[in-house]
Amino acid sequence: MRIASTDILGSTGRTLLSTALISCIGVASVEAAQCRNAGLRAPVGYYQMPEPSTGGSYDCDIVQPHRGDMNFTSKYQGSDSARNELNQEAYQAYQEASATIRHFEKQVIAAADDYQVDGDGPVARDCVLDNLDTWAQADALMPDDINHVGQAVRKWALAAAANAYLRVKSSAPEAALDPSQVARIDGWFERVADGVRDYYTDREPRKVNNHDYWAAWAVMASAVATDDCGDWSWSLEKFDEAMGQIRSDGYLPKELSREDRALEYHNYAMQPLTLIALFAEVNGVDLHEQYRGAFEQLAQNVVDGLDDSAALERLTGHTQKRAGLSTAWGLAWMRPWAEAWGPLAGMPGFLAEFGPVKNTRLGGDIEYLYRVEPLWPAEDEPYPENVRIKL
Template identity: 30%
Template sequence: MDLTMAAPKAPALAHKPSQDATERRPHGAIWAQQGPALLLALVLGGQALPALANNFKLPYEVAAMRAMPVDPSVRPRPCPDLVNPPFQLQHGSRYKRGDGSISQVDPQLAAAEIEATRPVRQFNRIIADMASISLKAPQFATAAMECVVRHLDHWASGRAYLGENSNQGEYEKKWGSITYALAYIESRQAATPAQRTRIEAWLSRMGHDVHAFYSRPAIWGLNSRNNNHAYWAALSCAAVGMASNDQELFHWGMSRFVAALDDIDPSGHLPLELRRGPRALEYHAFALGPLLLLAAIAKANAVTVPAPGLAALHRLADSVRAGMLDPDVFTRLTGQKQTIVKPRPAEWAWAELALHIWPDSTLDRQIAKDRPYFHIWLGGDLSIRYANRPR
């Protein structure tokens, strides 16, 4: 691949310019102008990525999972009622303004966010639940896949998220699109040609919205659309690219993933997430999830990730693990007591992805008692997808 290739272009969208702080990282301007193209050339090493949607691979074998013996403990579940799709989301952040660490929750703002995103949370749960049922209960796979497709088609037809969103609304679009793309890939065989056309067009539009929102030079600074948000954006574009056969989006997601690995310092921490003060451990774990799934997707699709980058990702996973076992590690780093004092089982969900990449018998035993692990924005039931154990 030619190192001088132009960076991928996304359709112009009517987003308002960011009003966030614009302090840049040293490489910010270079990344905005040349980064995606240069990194993509280095990552692919001259390889051509898959040309057809069916050639993009998930990190697990869907057909093989559905050929496994039936789990009699799983009961049939009727397809839930359709949820009205929100054309636009205008809610704001739950965090108090003026707090440099962006770590203090305002109860009124949090309540407003919960109310504004109620249909989104309901819809996301339906999609993740039904997609997971289609994998762990082969006897109900057809009905579950049809349910996933029916709900996705309803939101695609209603043009969910495609209006003028607030920054928070754009974040919901980014996170949700990952859930929808992964579930659609798993359930696509149940869709009619007309449903495929509508769903894939909708996913592609959301993916290009995310691409445009995170490709602006002004965002590569210390603001709320950098750090972990950029990592989730990379995963959104990679997943949507796989689901809609959009190589431009997949390429951008992979190149942004490789760039993200440079954010990890020699001690295995993310400097911008350390600035979250009492939420530093929480946001390190939040940032780790999408990076691990991107690494798994890269491996499944023969995308070469530089060894130093993978080593950095391993350091990050180790630092999060250390913090989960002893949150005071992050208290000492930040000088502030962490919001995660005793991690809940769900806060170890990232470990299923880490074990998929780096087998570790100690970590495997450590998390085994609390399986299955579920993370809506990473696709649903991570244990059934990544633990690679017979049912």
């Protein structure tokens, strides 16, 4: 049973919830990852109760499921092993073939923001659930015919959809959820997560890169939404694999191999890695502390590179492409990092200049989700009652 907090936070009117369902604690270590009986939990921001709706109409866009195969063309088709030369014709083909899936990602996250952040009420919440249910009933994202680009698209869609689901499922009053609908959506997430796991498990070391990190984040978000300990443990193992790739100088060799896109892909890798570590810490697994030296050096290298890419250019021998990097979505990982572990040198300036940050595949309105204090309860304590919104 959910119990509303006694704190009404600031002028925003947002209320935070307490529930036995989220008093779970995670696992002891990456190597021996086992969920405790109470289950998995998200950061506190996911449980914020939206403002009461002020009325008015809400137009819900139900995105019809992607049909057919997921054999998509790579935007780098024809490029050499660096995979860094954009093929405009192939990119256009990819955009057209995957358009429905990308629209679905954006729609479910936008509706979750409408519900939690903008106060559009139960109709926005139901818009998330009805979209997910529509795709679940169609068993979308599970074609027999899927290539490596389709596998990448599937994991990104899982990351966005699972975050939208986790937000509304966590913050909605229990009576508002239809058990049969929840069961259908949960079952679909489990099948999609299994598909992602199957492809990204036991990959050759030479192939492991940012795609594996995104797969781990997508499966982790789904695991928390469905309370799946097996998927949770797999995600932690993939994070461990990622940390083992970091060189002594704090760079990722597979992302360095992207030559003039090395900075772009290092920054892209930091997005899922940051959120995995934060979700793990919420559940009692302090990955940030366990890998502090290498993990912080990697993050600092990325922040430094965004400010001045000279070091990366010396390492790769290539001037770095910077389009789309310093944006509200490209830098979204910095807000959770700064709130959880304190800002690294250079982060405050980027956040001040390019915030408020948002990112569909990291959860949507990142400022809303992570500018609360504390981010999680201490030890096995229940959900904290005294929570404040940072201004």
